[in-house]
Amino acid sequence: MILPFVILCFVFSYLPLWGWRYAFFEYQPGLGLSMDHFVGFKWFRYLFENAATRADIIRVIKNTLVMSALGIGTSFLPMAFAIFLNEIRASKFRKLVQTFTTIPNFISWVLVYTFAFALFSSEGFVNSVLIDLGVISQGTNFLMSGEHIWLKMWAWGTWKGLGWSAIIYIAGISGIDQQLYEAATVDGAGRFQRMRHVTVPGLIPTFSVLLLLSIASILSNGMDQYFVFKNSANKDTIEVLDLYVYTLGLGSGGSGNIPLATVVGMLKSLISVALLMGANKISKLIRGESIV
């Protein structure tokens, strides 16, 4: 009875691996693959020998790593969010905060971009307010600026995800044994000491698992966010690996370089799997538990 599902899973998750063979051929859309077009590792060499492609790859990897690093470097924020929210005594207020800060997680990146457009374009909210305050006299389109793209992308990601990512820690806090707090209180721990010595250690296991997973996916930022925010002014600093693969292979209306894009994607997949296995090993060594 399970066979149809096994086949489905095979067709959509395993069969694409067969598409890796395109990396070794001279491929033109519309033409089939035959051994006449077999070129071996030509595209792998091309990737490193062609100056323009090499420059592109270095730029794209830099963007990818910087933006991932910003995310990883601030991955303590959801935990801090949960801990500080837990310090608020008014439960109605707490509930309210949680409700509203989680909503952004459920809208698509296209809609996030629409918000960015509504707020930051020439006629947008920010410009109108700045004009009212007399700071500027003419609205400018902030979205068409290529400056601080890494930080802006990080900010949008945080806006969208902070409240949501905090939920796992909020649940974690409610799972901490209340007796620990009482014991700490009896021992004379104040509020901040309880946060520091009871709450934080209680959440560190969750935090370290998520941290390891995010390090393992350091090359995969996804393409949605960067795709919708991309424009002529910021295209050099916004392009991450996933988006680069898309643009290289499919983005130019049928004239893309399918084999080269396959090579890049293939190397990315292999490195990601290696990173994940590495993270898993580390987790086993430190915590004695695997994460995958």
Added chain:
Amino acid sequence: MNTKKRKSKGLTNKKRIYKLTKGDITFNIINYLFFTLFTIICIFPFYYLLINTISDNELVRTGQIKWLPKGIHFRNYISLMNVNNLGSSILVSVARTVLGTAVMVGATAFIGYLVTKQEMWGRRFIYRFFVITMYFNAGLIPWYLNMSMLGLTNNFWAYIIPGIVAPYNIILVKTYIESIPADLEESASIDGAGYLVRFRHIIWPLSKPILATIAIFGAVGHWNSFTDSMILMSGKPELYTLQYRLYIYMNSTSNLSALMNSGGNVSQAVIESTLNMRSLKLTVAMVTIIPILLVYPFMQRYFEKGIMMGAVKG
């Protein structure tokens, strides 16, 4: 009432032991301020979008609606009916969300049930076979070539079929079903009920909470996706999802009349006088958000459960 009293008494007790120091008070003020501010930042864009779709369009075009709506009207939403292709995109989005979610939930429940059956041949292997796909990925281009080889480009079923087997959801459902007492199934089995009957009458009703959880997350995922539209449907614009349609409008440099339906009983001039590009973009965005906002209160109950169960992988 009673519990409230006790709670506040507990608070004063604490206060007596530990005086609210100056540091405490400063911390509280900063804490409340921070959360108030962040909450406002999270919801203000939604509010701003709303007031800009119901205000006087000329004021909207020049960016004069900031805090409160002015000249409230709802004609923008009516004018959307004359925008080309919007109707078909809404239909596609609704269809893929409803159908895609239903099929995924049904399949996931069934697979989740089957992989708990010890007597099934190769059970562990099959379960691994599903789950391991979460951790590797052939990449975008091979995926695209594969879809095109299967004839799933420019084809509505491309939205539905690949999503039927959802490994993460299988883990959630399997874990949940394992927590259902085995006695229930056993007694039914003694009474002569086969797998399908037991699945239908015991497992399915008892797993409703987890099925609701995956249904909600699945539906949101379907509703929000747009890159599959862009990559797979390039030859069939009538199959674009609403999200991708919105993306196209957002990046459209053409004027309004190019997007509007010239036929029908509404003249071009009337349309132009009631709508402009900025209003159009924001109104379409609002239409795209509304379904999410409608199901959101209902979804909230399932967040924590879903997340915490995901943390316990089996």
